[in-house]
Amino acid sequence: MNEGIEGTERFLSPGSGRGLRAVRHFSAGELVFACPAYSYVLTVNEREAHCENCFSRREDLFKCGKCKQAHYCNVECQRSDWTMHKLECVAMCADGENWCPSETVRLVARIILKQRVTPERDPSERLLLLSEFEAHLDKMDSEKDEMNNADIAALHHFYSKHISDIPGDQALTELFAQVNCNGFTIEDEELSHLGSAVFPDVALMNHSCSPNVIVTYKGTVAEVRAIREIDPGDEVFNSYIDLLYPTEDRKERLLDSYFFSCQCTECTSKSKDKAKMETRKLSSPPEPEKIKAMVHYAKIVIEEFRRAKHYKTPSELLEICELSLEKMGAIFADTNVYMLHMMYQAMGVCLYMQDWDGALRYGEKIVQPYSVHYPAYSLNVASMYLKLGRLYLGLEKKKQGIRALKRAVAIMEMAHGKDHNYVAEVKREIQEQK
Incomplete structure (x- = not known):
């Protein structure tokens, strides 16, 4: 752990965790x-492209000889992962195609096994033990209780034959709640989901909608970098959520997932809300009630689309996006965050369908508003420039492609560090075009 930070006393605001404060100065881009x-x-979706142990992206991975599902860089990676993988390996071989626990269930199973194998303090727990994670059991509603119970049932179903003495339901309830509230999603340079993990010391950081650090990943290591100057004594703030949305939306998400009401400077000032909720320039401005009704509609469509991704065809999903954009566009400007959300979903569907022109059209509408709505050095902005750059190059628009990739690199060097392999890959892409 870097000597420039230290743990602080527990804050009084409910659910805010302990926090971290800097004990020396950090410059923007510096590793904290x-x-x-x-x-x-x-x-599971990334198993043929990434090493199960170090998350390296390679084309020459080899399979586990038993389950034929896990892939590794080499024998060293396979040996390093075996203590954990053998749990899944045996279960997958036993259940075959019926083995389908959720990622959260798989993660909790590995945590239980690790606690048995290595009961001593882990290097990731220099400041905070995993057992000290907030669980917020007293704040969970019936829906979250049901989800927890379903996860516990799945853990028993898929792992009871392979883990001796599984903890009791009360202990599992607390562990699942701790993981759901403190877990991290590991993503690649385009923010595609690679896996899930727990990083105890990183979980110490409190949230702000105007963060001064950003968390990125180098394999299975989380790196925390300053995105603006941090002075000694300043608290180190990360963001727990997507910061695209207006204040009330962010507050709802934080309260629902992390059980606290955010009182950061951005939530107090609401300085970006007007731009994020931009309406169309009409001769007669829309009434507040109509705007409120459209926001309600947008939230319903977003949730419907999330569910529809599991059972509708790409063409049907694209139709949902287009119809919702048409309806919202009667009141909202193209820069409105709810319009941008559905444009982003439409872009994703177009990419899946290999409709490169369609994806490019949506991406070009998204990238500039993203640069306004998100904080400086946002990975969301970097990933959008990266996608656009690769689309431009694929469509033989070399000049635009290089320009977009360079903008992505400028952000990525700050967020990931100049020596990160993702940065090196994009620089190679740029060099190959010269």
Whole structure:
């Protein structure tokens, strides 16, 4: 752990955690600290492209000889992961195609096994033990209780034959709640989901909608970098959520997932809300009630689309996006965050369908408003420039492609560090075009 930070006393605001404060000055782009994962799982969708142990992206991975599902860089990676993988390996071989626990269930199973194998303090727990994670059991509603119970049932179903003496339901309820409230999603340079992990010391950081650090990943290590100047004594703030949305929306998400009401400077000032909720320039401005009704509609459509991704065809999903954009566009400007959300979903569908022109059209509408709505050096902005750059190059628009990739690199060097392999890959892409 970097000597430039220290743990502080527990804050009084409910659910805010303990927090971290800097004990020396950090410049923008400087590494504040790094933390290895206490436990992690690679998402099933990425198994043929990434090493199960180090998350390296390679084309020459080899399969586990038993389950034929896990992939590794080399024998060293396979040996390093075996203590954890053998749990899934045996279960997958036993259940075959019926083995389908959720990522959260898989992660909790690995945590239980790790606690049995290595009961001593982990290098990722220099400041905070995983057992000290907030669980907020007293704040969970019936829906979250049901989700927890379903996860516990799945853990028993898929792992009871392979983990002796699984903890009791009360202990599992607390562990699942701790993981759901403190877990991290590991993503690549385009913010595609790679896996899930717990990083105890990183979980110490409190939230702000105007953060001064950003968390990125180098394999299974979380790196925390300053995105603006941090002075000695300043608290180190991360963001727990997507910061695209207006204040009330962010507050709802934080209260629902993390059980606290945010009182950061951005939530107090609401300085970006007007731009984020921009309406169309009409001869007669829309009434507040109509705007409120459209926001309600947008939230319903967003949730419907999230569910529809599991059972509708790409063409049907694109139709949902287009119809909602048409309806919202009667009141909202193209820069409105709810319009941008559905444009982003439409872009994703177009990419899946290999409709490169369609994806590019949506991406070009998104990238500039993203640069306004998100904080400086946002990975969301970097990933959008990266996607646009690769789309431009694929469509033989070399000049625009290089320009977009360079903008992505400028952000990524600050967020990931200049020596990160993702930065090196994009620089190679730029060099190949010259």
